Amino acid sequence: MLPEEVYDVAQKKGMLHFFHANSLATSISLLKLNSLASRKHVESSGLAQTVQYTDDIDKSLGVWNDVFLDTVDIHRRASRRNNYGPILFVFDSKIILSASGVRITKTNPSKWQINTPIEQRYFTSIAELDTDWNAGNFDQMITLQTPNGAIPFDRNFLSVIIDDPATGDAPSKDYIAAEEEVSKLTNRTITRRQCTSWCKCKENYQSSWITSKMFSI
Numbered sequence: 340m341l342p343e344e345v346y347d348v349a350q351k352k353g354m355l356h357f358f359h360a361n362s363l364a365t366s367i368s369l370l371k372l373n374s375l376a377s378r379k380h381v382e383s384s385g386l387a388q389t390v391q392y393t394d395d396i397d398k399s400l401g402v403w404n405d406v407f408l409d410t411v412d413i414h415r416r417a418s419r420r421n422n423y424g425p426i427l428f429v430f431d432s433k434i435i436l437s438a439s440g441v442r443i444t445k446t447n448p449s450k451w452q453i454n455t456p457i458e459q460r461y462f463t464s465i466a467e468l469d470t471d472w473n474a475g476n477f478d479q480m481i482t483l484q485t486p487n488g489a490i491p492f493d494r495n496f497l498s499v500i501i502d503d504p505a506t507g508d509a510p511s512k513d514y515i516a517a518e519e520e521v522s523k524l525t526n527r528t529i530t531r532r533q534c535t536s537w538c539k540c541k542e543n544y545q546s547s548w549i550t551s552k553m554f555s556i
């Protein structure tokens with residue numbers, strides 16, 4: 340499917356923004372590369388990248404050099420921590436026009452087997468996408484293909500939202516450190532995430548190992 344065709348469907352469905360969440364360490368690498376980059380691209384650059392349990396399977400499934408985006412802010416929509424990380428990059432949905440190819444998954448690649456047929460992995464026609472692509476479905480991820488696995492940050496990179504893992508009203512030291520590092524590398528607006536009272540993220544961050552994994556530099 341052509342990026343232009345997919346963009347038109349996204350527009351029709353009211354998807355104005357796309358999102359990419361990551362750990363602090365990987366986010367810093369993306370900012371240093373001044374690009375939204377694939378796992379492969381970050382690894383090849385020699386910059387830091389937080390390990391994900393899907394890394395090996397991603398390589399064998401052919402998505403290691405893809406750039407991943409979500410159609411919603413998962414943390415906000417699901418009222419829980421985003422498993423990919425506390426740093427959220429917000430883009431204009433026009434970002435997909437910068438790719439040479441785009442595919443929308445039907446399920447998260449972590450659920451695929453090596454022999455999962457292509458039509459079970461991805462939407463295979465614009466008509467199918469038009470009917471079944473929903474912003475609320477977290478399994479349906481946008482994967483972008485480019486020759487080098489990176490999309491330079493340009494005017495489509497709008498802002499950054501950072502989680503605060505602590506419960507207090509005042510910014511915690513994890514948040515302050517993250518904001519400081521991110522602000523050194525971008526002039527985009529950075530905001531401290533405001534959660535609803537029923538959001539589970541503070542509870543999710545209570546297990547300290549996840550907080551230190553996600554907020555370490």
Ligand SMILES: [Zn+2]
Pocket residue numbers: 414418419420533534535538539540541
């Ligand atoms: Zn929250």
